[in-house]
Amino acid sequence: MIADPLTQPMHILVVDDNPNNLKVLAEAILGCGWKALMATDGESAIEQTEYAHPDLILLDVMMPGIDGFETCRRLKANPHTQNTPVIFMTALADATDKVKGLEIGAVDYITKPFQQEEVIARLKLHLKISHLTRTLEHRVQERTAQLTKSVQDLQQTQLQLVQSEKMSTLGQLVAGIGHEINNPVGFISGNCSHIEQYMNDLLRLINLYQEKLPDPDPDIDDLVEEIDLDYLTEDLPKLLASMNQGINRLKEMSLSLRTFARSDISSKIDYQIHEGIDSTLMLLQHRLKGNGDRSAIKVVKQYNELPPIACYPGQLNQVFMNIIANAIDAFEECNDNQHALQTTTKPQTITVTTSVDAQAETVTISIQDNGPGMVPEVLARIFEPSFTTKPVGKGTGLGLAISHQIIVSKHNGQINCLSHPGQGTSFIITLPI
Known part of the structure; x- marks a missing residue:
């Protein structure tokens, strides 16, 4: 009620x-x-409004010093008094002067000689209008704040839905890929040891034949020369060793996939952060390697000993993936621009540093690159949903917004970004243990 x-x-x-x-x-x-409140000239009136804060001003037009028009101009130019109603009092009957006063900002005119009843009636009217105006402005501000909060809540809900859907889809995809990889890898790995044993036995047998029969049949000599037995004997163990490395690589990738996309939506578990970072780097290894257009991106890991922390591992790994993938994207865009200009590039490096603050019971993960950096206008908006500087089809603008929500809302942590054009970008994540 008003x-x-x-x-x-x-x-x-x-x-x-x-x-x-x-x-x-x-x-x-x-x-x-x-x-x-009373004043006899414009200067003292302006001075008095600074501390008295009147609700309405009755202002004579003709006064010594600055006149009413100039006084009104100064009042309307002051943020503290620009909304205070001003009613001119004048003996001037010229319509031009009245229009001038209204254009300056006055709300009404009272002509001298005045009647008290008329003055009081006009004061009541404009005080009520002023009060209603302030009340309406206040309600508009409240409503605007409510709408702004509703929009923010809607954006957060959308991000949660997108994040949940991405994690659910990713978990199913990884489970399927892991299953498909594990079966053939397990089969090959189990048989490699037998193949190696059989190979060694056959090579021993050939050596024994060569010792016992130093003068073989000419046909055998021809076959030995045709297949280059000495080279075959030397290279075959190397081939098996290379196959074992490939199998171990597949095992590491399968493990990294399972580590990266943990199905832990329902509750937090104790988790070693370094495992998540390593699995992310493993999955991005193909993008870190060099190619014909650019050299390899060097990754420097400066790990300090960390305790396990209670968290949602899959979601944290998604944050690491978003940040590191964005750094690689920035390097690639920079390389394209420099290639077009035929300029040399500096060594590209991503540095991952971890530390623990035992007193604050927090861990800090810093992911820093020496890429092109960001201008302040972009830096101020990077966590906004749907904001992206990438071309259409190459970015949705949700990655860092989801990352911010995961760190702040899901883990009660903090994520900050520092960046300067030409000097690179750093993301600092702080999480409670």
């Missing part, structure tokens, strides 16, 4: 160089239960 402004203690500033006018107006104002 309170009646006419029953509230109002302060009316009367500005007039005529003492009789001041006295009459002050008595009328006091008779309405309001408080009267």
Whole structure:
């Protein structure tokens, strides 16, 4: 319910160089239960508004010093008094002067000689209008704040849905890939040891034949020369060793996939952060390698000993993936630009540093690159949903927004970004143990 402004203690500033006018107006104002403030010139009126904060100003046009028009201009130029209603009092009947006053910012005119009843009626009207205007502005601000919060809540809900769907889809995909990889890898790995044993037995047998039969049949000599037995004997163990390395690589990739996309949506578990970072780097290894257009991206790991922390591993790994993949994207974009300009590139490096603050019971993960960096306008918006600087089809603008939500909302942590054009970018993640 809106309170009646006419029953509230109002302060009316009367500005007039005529003492009789001041006295009459002050008595009328006091008779309405309001408080009267008085000034005899424009300068003192402006000074008085700085500390008295009147609710309405009755302002004479013709005064010594600065006139009412100039006084009104200065009042309207001041943020503290620009919304205070000003009513001019004048003996001038020229319509041009009235229009001038209204254009400056006055809300009404009272013509001298005035009647007290008319003055009070106009004061009541404009005090009520002013009060209603302020009330409406306040309600608009409240409504705007509510709508802004609703939009933010909607964006957060959308991000949660996108994140949950991505993690669910990723978990199913990884489970299927892991299953498909593990079966043939297990089969090959199990048989490699037997193949190696059989190979060694056959080579021993050939050596024994060569010792016992130093003068073989000419056909055998021809076959030995055709297949280059000495080279075959030397190279075959190397081939098996290379196959074993490939099998171990597949095992590591399968393990990295399972580590990266943990199905841990329902509850937190104790987890070693380094495992998540390593699995992410393993999955991005193909993008870190060099090619014909650029050299390899060097990864420097500066790990300190960390305790396991209670977290959602799959979601944290998604954060690491988003940040490191963005760094690689920035390097690639920079390489494209420099290749077009035929300029040399500096060694590209991503440095991952971890540390623990035992007193604060937090761990810190810093992911830093020496890429092109970001201008302040972009840096200020990187965590906004749907904001991206990438071309259409290469980015959705959700990766860092989801990362921010995972760190802040899901883990009660902090994520900050520092970046300067030409000097690279650093993401600092702080998580409670």
